[in-house]
Amino acid sequence: MKVTDMKLPIYLDYSSTTPVDERVAEAMTKCLTLDGNYGNPASRSHSFGWDAEKAVEDARGHVAALIHADPKEIVWTSGATESDNLAIKGAAHFYQKKGKHIITCKTEHKAVLDTCRQLEREGFEVTYLEPQSSGMIDLDKFQAAIRDDTILVSIMHVNNEIGVIQDIKAIGEITRKRKIIFHVDAAQSPGKAEVDLRDMNVDLMSLSAHKVYGPKGIGALYVCRKPRVRIEAQIHGGGHERGMRSGTLATHQIVGMGEAFRIAKEEMAADNERILMLRNRLLNGFKDIDEIYINGDLEQRIPGNLNVSFNFIEGESLIMALKDIAVSSGSACTSASLEPSYVLRALGRDDELAHSSIRFTIGRFTTAEEVDYATQLIKGAVVKLRDLSPLWEMHKEGIDLKTVEWAAH
């Protein structure tokens, strides 16, 4: 590829969302207009409905196939946030007579944490596990947290910030033995980390389309049939999706998600090999930079994620210097709270390292040339901002910043 072909800014935020694959977009556009498959999948009395229903069921099959589930176990939702809400509130409400204790982890997505907070307001008790510094859950600590009245465990598969992959199978073995419902937020997994529900002992799994080159606004919840898992519906209406989630099915969105998952299954191995090569190329490009820290385990991690703290540089100013690349900062300085990433804090990272973190996520359309260009930009910005940093100056003078008494404001 020639230099002139590269488009700026460079997108390195694939864990935030992905562009819709052309093949997905094409399949979706066939389900909208007068010439297309526009019927209501719930219409039983004519071919418009039957055709739409067939498209929806084909898509359900593609989604199920990627995670090795039965298509009957897939319930369409508006996205992973709704799936998390439906799974956690639905299971908690259904099984509350058995107990009111829930276990989750501090590094979960807000869709899980805030749902748990809501259940606490309703009288449930929630244990928030502290992960190890690698981001992985300590299974002994997890087992110790289980009580006789524990009804639900919610642990994510792939972390959105640090890309760390939890040992879902090991957790599932424990929950199944104790007859505790196990929910897994797998919004970040499809196409990146292997999901085989035939031997994971997972009861509920949240899925999303837009993280895997499908459209936004569509997701699914896997609801295990053997053993049968029950959830209370959160949205009531026409009784769609076997009563678990009412509302007219969005054929074009569902077809998009199905196509995205079909492609993911077919191309996952090749995609991941190439993406890992690019991730390592980026990491290798940083090797001359002093005082950088990788956040989260580098081995137990999806190929496309690199979360790095550049010590003595504040994340937001670094992002500002990198305006030609689109990345996320672990520092939420843009919000009024001034809180650094709660995920990095949960790993035990110092506030300043949490403030200095950048998440790079590489995807299907990233090129080696883009990675090289980004590396050069980052190296230049790090030099510039460290020249500006009083902390870097103190570090160079040999002052241990931990011994300094700061005037907090």
Added chain:
Amino acid sequence: MAYSDKVLDHYENPRNVGSFDKDDRSVGTGMVGAPACGDVMKLQIKIDDDGVIEDAKFKTYGCGSAIASSSLLTEWVKGKTLAQASEIKNTDIAEELALPPVKIHCSVLAEDAIQAAIEDLKSKDASGAEHKKIA
């Protein structure tokens, strides 16, 4: 979030970056903020024999607005007496840089920095009457 043109200009071309010898009796150093909060500002002012600020330097760890606030401050204090410099208010900085509400704390930090630098000079003055001659 969109930054104002002035913030971008100071961020991309920061004025007066650097350090003076903090033990120099004509130099006042103000270091405010904390790494844990996401910003640390170091502002240094150097006064001449008449007590007028002849030069200023800064280094800032923080977001673009914090860098711009301190850069602007170094421009403003030059040529001012300590009394005049101490009258610079955070609202003046916030207004000049068109800082949004979530970034007002950056201008507050800049005001704290100039006050701290002045305090530092005054304490040096108090600890040795020889100050003027040395300077």
